[in-house]
Amino acid sequence: MKNNNFNLVKIKKILLERGYKIYRKNSSSFFKSKLKGFYYTSLTSVFLILFFGFMPNTIKIFSKVFTANEIVENNSKLNFEKILEGNEIEVKNNKAESETIKFTDLFIDIFNFDEIPDDVVRFKASTLEQIYKDNDFKLKDIRTEKTVKPVKIDLLPKEIKSIENTKKRKELFIQIVLPLILEENTRIKLDRKKLFVILNKNNNTESEKKWLKSKFKQYGVVNRDLTTLKVRMDEIPVSLAIAQAAKETGWGTSRFALEGNALFGQWTFSGEGIKPAAADSNASHKVMKFKVLQASVRAYQRNLNTHSSYREFRKVRAIQRDNQGKLNSLELVNYLDKYAETGKEYTRILKLIIKQNKLTDFDDAKLLPSSKKLKKLI
DSSP states (O other), X not given: OOOHHHHHHHHHHHHHHTTOOOOOOOHHHHHHHXXXXXXXXXXXXXXXXXXXXXXXXXXXXXXXXXXOOSSXXXXXXXXXXXXXXXXXXXXXXXXXXXXXXXXXXXXXXXXXXXXXXXXXXXXXXXXXXXXXXXXXXXXXXXXXXXXEOOOOOSSOOGGGGGOXXXXXXXXXXHHHHHHHHHHHHHHHHXXXXXXXXXXXXXXXXXXXXXXXXXXXXXXXXXXXXXHHHHHHSOOOOHHHHHHHHHHHHTTTTSHHHHHHOOSSOOEESSSSEEOOXXXXXXXXXXXXXXXXXXXXXXXXXXXXXXXXXXXXXXXXHHHHHHHTSSXXXXXXXXXXXXXXXXXXXXXXXXXXXXXXXXXXXXXXXXXXXXXXXXHHHO
């Protein structure tokens, strides 16, 4: 057998002669090379895991920063000035935003009262007096303590016409309508609070967009402008609402109030209503009829908050809200001259009713929540 060493040396010599370079394998270098490869592979794997792990959240962040809000467009300053000047904001050339105001959209939540069962209880005046007594519901205390218990009455008592004592009749009427007016104001207040939350966000959830869409319809904002919605979505001073209800119903004694739960004498030309006895035979209007008193209050507020006749009223109310934070009914009443045919004389009578009955005492009154959930919201 030939010597292996000799062969290796010979092979090495031949390779060198032919220009090949021969290196001795270093085990330490080989180990370092392998370790370096493992290091880069591990680093790349970690990077890919983190990249794909954080990608969904990264996309969301970029969407919030760079994606335009589809619904919420707040051209506040310019549009707000237009509204306060009594001008309409131009409707964009967009099919969805150029739709006309529909009566059914404005009053959809009011029509829902028609679903109330027919067995609504009409209490006698004496029974109501006992209910208020049992619940310690006294107007004298409310004037000073500013809290109202949620004692809700659906129908006026027939006997209210028979109460000869004017003071007693007025007091019973106020006890009935006060919680109803406050309940509607509270509902608007909560909606307004939600609107301001949306105004302060860069983007909105699907549920918020859906809510906004329904409110735009409800308040007749065809161009979906948030500033217009902000001006329209506001409360009616309690003293003003009571005064108008008192004037329109003769403190609850009118036929429209007792038969149709109509507290504010609103007209209708198409819906169900009561024909005025003194109306001209050719007159096509009727006084709107409601299932319960609460529906009448809501319809009244929606009317003042949406009808073009009360644009000036809403303008002054918005200025009061921005400058003072609270509403002044004795000033706002001046802008309701179009509510009745008597014009300025009508507003003069409303002022007298407010002053003589000290109704502004109720403007700061708060309706006590009827549930723990509502208490948290308020």
